[in-house]
Amino acid sequence: MKHSGIDYEAVFQALPAAAALLTTDLVYADVNEAYLRASGRTRGQIVGRYMFDVFPDNPNDHAATGTRNLQASLLRVAATGERDAMALQRYDVEDPDRPGRWEERYWSPVNAPVVDADGRVTLVLHRVEEVTELLHARSGRFGGDRTRALEAELYTRARELQEVNERLRRAHAREREVALSLQSAMLPAPGPLGRRGAVRYQPAVGSLNVCGDWFDLAELPGGCFAVAVGDVVGHGLTAAGVMGQLRSALSAAVRVADGPAAALDALGLYARSVEGAESTTALQTVIDCDNRTVTYSSAGHPPPALLHADGAVEFLDRATDPPLGARFEHVPRVQAEAAFSEGAALVLYTDGLIERRHEDIDTGMNRLADCLGRHGEADAETLADALLAELIPPGGNTDDTALVVVRL
Structure with missing residues (x-):
């Protein structure tokens, strides 16, 4: 636990x-x-044991919620990576010396995540600070009855705050459920691709778990089909609303435009009238199965x-221009073409699949290439599952991930 000459274990102790x-x-x-x-325990009585085996609920007070609230907070921090x-x-x-005797105690806890380089909570x-004696000291000048009354009042206020927090948590959960339903309704099924295609959308942990990532699939004349992905900056219902507008606009444009670059040109012009669309990234491809080419922008x-x-x-990566709204004047976008043979696969994704905090993006892309190389013969559904399983941190990601896999 040493870094730059500092003994962090000694600091912790x-x-x-x-x-x-x-x-x-x-x-x-x-x-x-x-x-x-503070706990009156030895290291041997604590380390290596489940927290609430060491400190269970007081069985004599069925109305007590402190340990249950603490457990909920700790699990929430572990799942979301957010401080509480x-x-x-x-x-x-x-009392460790007198089993069965319980001491009334008041605590002020703060719980925070410790994450690794991939952003996973480890x-x-x-x-925690015990404030029992502080409450007694501040209320002692009023006498015993006043002390007990003040303690009861403080406990009541704490219970009320806990109930408010619980109501907010339930409201947040309902809002998230509505938002996810909205997001699901706006994202298409892989119908045009049939069994050759697989789509995945994995929301980020925390917040509403709804952001501005999207994918779109469209059948085109001449036996071609289009596949697109995009990412609106921001989170929540506002970003999801912008996403819905841009996805629909690009889906319409690619059906009439002369190639992916022209479709993105049209989207860029439309995005100027959509508040919150600036800095959106998007990728449009057109797959020609007869000529076995992928045209992209x-x-x-x-x-x-x-x-x-x-x-x-x-x-x-031979046809990359700036995000939407990054240029002051409209400049036609570029496109490129790549050839493929039977048995190939095309993978489109948003940055949640490859980007990690404190890590160069090339590392994530190399990780993606390695995974594709090892699962190259799998069908589209199996390959999509393997990519998410290997590239998304086990505890979930802090960014959304949209993924489309097409067997060519």
């Missing part, structure tokens, strides 16, 4: 506030000395991957 490191399954990985003093500062909690602690830092979007029949992976 010297912290004046009680702190514990928990696994995502809420098993103690480590605790500092202040935590041992909790309201004042009352949860009692059993540990949860639980920092990109507005600042990550390049599609063409998996050839021999297992080689080619990133189609």
Whole structure:
């Protein structure tokens, strides 16, 4: 735990506030000395054990919710990667020297994620301050009755705050469900591709889990079909609304335009009238199965991957222009063409599949190419599942991911 000459283990142990490191399954990985003093336990009684086996609910107080609130907070931090500062909690602690005797205690907890280089939550830092004595000291000058009354009032206020937080959580969950239904309704099924195609949309963890990623599929005259992906900047219902407008506009444009570049030109002009569309990235491809070519144009979007029949992976990056709205004046976009043979596959995706915090994008693209090389003979559905399983962190990603796989 040393970096730049600092012994971080010694720092952790010297912290004046009680702190514990928990696994995502809420098993103690480590605790500092202040935590041992506050809990009245030894390291051997804590480390390696499930938190709520060490500190269970007080069985004599069925109305107590402190430990349950704490458990919900810790699990939420582990799942979403978002910090949670909790309201004042009352949860009692059993006297280790007198089993069956419970002490009324008040705590102020803050729970924070510890993530790795891929953004996955690996540990949860639980920092807690006991405020029982502080409450007693502040209320002692009023006498015993007044002290108990003040404690009861503080406990009631804490319970009320917890109930408000729970109502907000339920409202947030309902909003997320509505948003996901809206997003699903706006994204098409892989009908034009039949069994040769697979589509996936995996929302990010946290927030509404709804953003501006999209994909679109369209049948074109002459036995061709078009596949597009795009990504609107931002999160939530506003981004999803912008996404719906741009997806529909591009889907219409590609049906009448002379190629992908002309379709993106039309989309760029339309996007100037859509608030929130600036800096959107989009990629449009047209697949000609008779001539075995992929024609493509990109507005600042990550390049599609063409998996050839021999297992080689080619990133189609010869027709990339800036995102929508990045230029002050309209400039015609470029397009390019790539050939393929029977047995190839085309993979379109949004940046959630390859980008990670503190990591160069080339690392993610190399990871994608490696996965495609190892699963190159799989059908479209199996290949799509393998890409998500291997490239998305186990705890979920902090960005949405849209994915289209087409067997050519």
